[in-house]
Amino acid sequence: MPLFVLLIASLLFGISSLANSAEKTGTQTYVEGFQTFLGSSVDTGQVRAFNLTASPIEIMQDGETVTRWAYNGQLPGPILRVQKGDRVQVTLTNQLPQNTTIHWHGVRVPNAMDGVPFLTQIPVKPGKSFTYDFVPQDAGTYWFHPHVRGHEQLERGLYGTLIVEDEFEGKYDQDLVWMLDDVLTEDDGSLDEDFDFKFLDTGGRLGNIITINGENTPKFTFKAGERIRLRIVNPSNARNYRLSFANLPSAIIAVDGNLVGEPQQVEIFDIVPGNRVDIDLTIPENLEGQSVHIANTFFHREASGSALEGPQTIAKISIVGKVAKPKTFPLPVHTAVPDWTNALNEKPDFIFDFDTAFDISSLWTNKAFVSFTINNKVFGDHDITQLKNNKFYRMRFNNGTGLYHPVHIHGVFFKVLARDGVPVNEPYFRDTALLDYDGSLDIGVVPADLGEWLSHCHLLEHAALGMKSTINVTD
Numbered sequence: 001m002p003l004f005v006l007l008i009a010s011l012l013f014g015i016s017s018l019a020n021s022a023e024k025t026g027t028q029t030y031v032e033g034f035q036t037f038l039g040s041s042v043d044t045g046q047v048r049a050f051n052l053t054a055s056p057i058e059i060m061q062d063g064e065t066v067t068r069w070a071y072n073g074q075l076p077g078p079i080l081r082v083q084k085g086d087r088v089q090v091t092l093t094n095q096l097p098q099n100t101t102i103h104w105h106g107v108r109v110p111n112a113m114d115g116v117p118f119l120t121q122i123p124v125k126p127g128k129s130f131t132y133d134f135v136p137q138d139a140g141t142y143w144f145h146p147h148v149r150g151h152e153q154l155e156r157g158l159y160g161t162l163i164v165e166d167e168f169e170g171k172y173d174q175d176l177v178w179m180l181d182d183v184l185t186e187d188d189g190s191l192d193e194d195f196d197f198k199f200l201d202t203g204g205r206l207g208n209i210i211t212i213n214g215e216n217t218p219k220f221t222f223k224a225g226e227r228i229r230l231r232i233v234n235p236s237n238a239r240n241y242r243l244s245f246a247n248l249p250s251a252i253i254a255v256d257g258n259l260v261g262e263p264q265q266v267e268i269f270d271i272v273p274g275n276r277v278d279i280d281l282t283i284p285e286n287l288e289g290q291s292v293h294i295a296n297t298f299f300h301r302e303a304s305g306s307a308l309e310g311p312q313t314i315a316k317i318s319i320v321g322k323v324a325k326p327k328t329f330p331l332p333v334h335t336a337v338p339d340w341t342n343a344l345n346e347k348p349d350f351i352f353d354f355d356t357a358f359d360i361s362s363l364w365t366n367k368a369f370v371s372f373t374i375n376n377k378v379f380g381d382h383d384i385t386q387l388k389n390n391k392f393y394r395m396r397f398n399n400g401t402g403l404y405h406p407v408h409i410h411g412v413f414f415k416v417l418a419r420d421g422v423p424v425n426e427p428y429f430r431d432t433a434l435l436d437y438d439g440s441l442d443i444g445v446v447p448a449d450l451g452e453w454l455s456h457c458h459l460l461e462h463a464a465l466g467m468k469s470t471i472n473v474t475d
């Protein structure tokens, strides 16, 4: 080979490898930022064992006996509290008439503990047990629910909270969980038990009653001057919420578990199915003796018939008495949330088109004639998205359906980079984010746990009709 060809070749090679390494350096910053955010792993040496039995229960509702499904006979299910680094062992016993599993929503568990039937485990048959075993490494508010017939099993009442405690435990006057759900009932107060395809070709199952911890418009009594950590979880099949705390000072201090880099405004945050937000709520000292209504202001464009629509009161707070000394510590924040503003300069590595497909032959039958697709495929025929561990990826989700889709990816935290093409700088990570009905969502993600993980719409009727795929994280 002539010398000048070699020279040009080596020059070209040199330039292209230089370009590659520049590119790598850019995204490597995001990887390192995320690793710093997660911090080093912890092992307390403690084992925390719990039993969860899923079974039908009978409860009284408006003077009638109605049947729901529950963990340990409790509706909502128990609150499990553990320390970061504890070994958590939960034995699930299935006393339901169906198979079930438990998915630990938002918790980075070993893949085999993720609770997805036929992907990470064989489902637990009626009468059988399975023990989940994992060591949570991220403090915050998480939740658990079945991943078998989710649109039925969650609606019937199977969900609970997992709190991984952080350094702010015990600093608040009260630490409360609000499971914010909506249920669809018959006129006699019993659950509407049509879990066939009645709702599945729509915006999902919107209930006619909004409940907090199973109660319709509950009353809470707080003291003037109290500082409350309110952990809100949305286990609803399809409903989004926006909360208004009226004249009570409030701020979001955590999203989907982790603390935020800067406190967020409660009134503009869409709490979509799967999301958790921790709210720092202060009861002003001068409100003693007064009452305050907490409202849901989200307007669902699909709502019709008996589906309730905001704004409406979902809880009433009576302020009785006064604390001796109000707590004055600053709002908790995570000090290592990386800035990924420039991540939009990277090209999308993957594009996911959310759409619908129709099967005319099922029209006028009891079967759904619509399926919900990702890149024109339903779960089972889906493409597996291949990812490398500890590498940055930019993903784009496009919505061609005119319906809301809460996008949830198992096994990762991700950051929203743009919504409907407009850059946003959310100073926090999530595991679930809303793909708006006519919009798009751009996210950045650094996988940190190996295995094939489910990625799906958390509107449970859409998931049931195919809107699921997987990401496979390898070394």
Ligand SMILES: [Cu+2]
Residues within 6 Å of the ligand: 372, 404, 405, 406, 457, 458, 459, 462, 463, 467
């Ligand atoms: Cu959806």
